[in-house]
Amino acid sequence: MDIHIIPCLKDNYAYIVENKKTKSACVIDPSEAAPIISFLNTNKVNLKYILNTHHHEDHIGGNLELKKKFNSQILGFEKDKNRIPGIDILLKNKEIWNFEGSDVLVEHVPGHTSGHIFYYFKNEESVFTGDTLFSFGCGRLFEGSYLEMINSLKKIKSLPHKTKVFCGHEYTINNLKFCMEIDKNNSELKEKYTQINNSIKNKLPSVPCNLSDEIKLNVFLKFDDLKFKKRIGFEDLNEVDFFKKIRDLKDNF
Ligand code: ZN
Ligand code: FE
Secondary structure (H helix, E strand, O other): OOOEEEEEEEEEEEEEEEOOOOOEEEOOOOOOHHHHHHHHEEEEEEEEEEOOOOOOOOHOOOHHHHHHHOOOEEEEEEHOOOOOOEEEEEEOOOOOOEEOEEEEEEEEEOOOOOEEEEEEOOOOOEEEEEOOOEEEEEEEOOOHHHHHHHHHHHHHHHOOOOOOOOOEOOOHHHHHHHHHHHOOOOHHHHHHHHHHHHHHHHOOOOOEEHHHHHHHHOOOOOOOOOHHHHHHOOOOHHHHHHHHHHHHHHHHO
């Protein structure tokens, strides 16, 4: 299975997962239809399914036009059935959906929105995290508590560490600047910054990132890392207070 990165709108990514043999594909979070149609037509690929991580406009904007054009089926979390346009297949938490013989684990990860889910493609060792986990960042909390978001991030952290992370937005440089502000003098962060800054300058996406790098360096995933908390002087904060502190600092960064 091939995964194609499709830049959309200002800083969104949609992803097309294509079975090379059958020329069938699904798309994750089509913000808009035009770039998806252009890719599918150029490569003569048929769009069987549209997968949404959550109901925000910049993740579902292309749903109806694509569904009409390719006769695709739309999938989303069962509890978001009234706010995902054109939804056909209602997914449950921990359900395993099958795409072209490939198992896809669906998990409910509330926090950014109450109905957010991720899609983990087992064979591809890839997770599509929408606006829950970003590279070196995480989504804002619009409909969930800090504790819910921590538990959602824990679900992502518990995937195999070699998992590739495909997130919903290209926010990586700004996120890295924030991580470097919190975790000063971390040479690995500085290296990442140099490397990704070069990619962005050459108009290359920073995605996918590696889950292992995120666990090691993303300050939003450090709520349970005592050594880290001590290093930055937050050893007195429990998981929720630590996460709240980091999230609040980022919201005002
Ligand atoms: Zn969103
Ligand atoms: Fe978004």
